[in-house]
Amino acid sequence: MPKKKLKKNKKSSTETFFNKIILENFKGYGEHTTVNLCPKINLIYGKNSAGKSSIIQSLRLIRQSLLLRNTNVPFVPLPPTDLTLVGNIQFPEGIEGIIYAKDKSRELKLGLEIKQTSSISDDVIFNTLIHGFKVQKNKNDNFADLSSLLLKRDVLKNNQLKNETEVKLSFDKKNWFNKNDKFGKFLEDMSEFSGPLYRSDIGWNFDDAQD
Numbered sequence: 001m002p003k004k005k006l007k008k009n010k011k012s013s014t015e016t017f018f019n020k021i022i023l024e025n026f027k028g029y030g031e032h033t034t035v036n037l038c039p040k041i042n043l044i045y046g047k048n049s050a051g052k053s054s055i056i057q058s059l060r061l062i063r064q065s066l067l068l069r070n071t072n073v074p075f076v077p078l079p080p081t082d083l084t085l086v087g088n089i090q091f092p093e094g095i096e097g098i099i100y101a102k103d104k105s106r107e108l109k110l111g112l113e114i115k116q117t118s119s120i121s122d123d124v125i126f127n128t129l130i131h132g133f134k135v136q137k138n139k140n141d142n143f144a145d146l147s148s149l150l151l152k153r154d155v156l157k158n159n160q161l162k163n164e165t166e167v168k169l170s171f172d173k174k175n176w177f178n179k180n181d182k183f184g185k186f187l188e189d190m191s192e193f194s195g196p197l198y199r200s201d202i203g204w205n206f207d208d209a210q211d
Helices: 052-067 182-191
Strands: 014-024 033-036 108-118 121-134 145-157 160-170
Touching (some): 014 052
Antiparallel strands (some): 145 160
8 A cells, every 4th residue: 555645734833022012191102102113123212311211111110010910900110129020110209200291190001012923824913902090099199090901902814904802991980891792701701700709809790781
């Protein structure tokens, strides 16, 4: 019998990198600002006080805020002194030293867009996460609460960019979701999750009187 050659399965590999930094009311960036990045080496240059260092500081702040898990809010301008995280950054003055024009009535926004490519597919995936922070109770308070959240997923396929998911949450008001749509079903599944958190601890439930 003739021998058959077995086809070797191609090993898949993915590349993931920062594609954009999103800033608003951070340091000198008072307007909504998107900093586009390339996959490898990025050069940031400009005049003195143009905001070059602020871009790097925002990345360091986002990183330590997301990596420190024992915090109520993903915003850690003053990490613990015993933190051994490489590249951490300290803002002793709190949000007042970070927010644009020291105006604590503004909403500070910090976000990233992550680009992902695969060796076995031409599709390119863009995942975006933006946190909004605001001093909620007292303008004399130098600590910010989480005020908004944006989660977005776009896919570039056949040279067409398609939005697959976009969820915007504002924590200053109630957020309504249709329990029959994709995200609503996800929330409903999570609300019935019998894990370490009780249903009431997760933070949402569905009102049958509402769509």
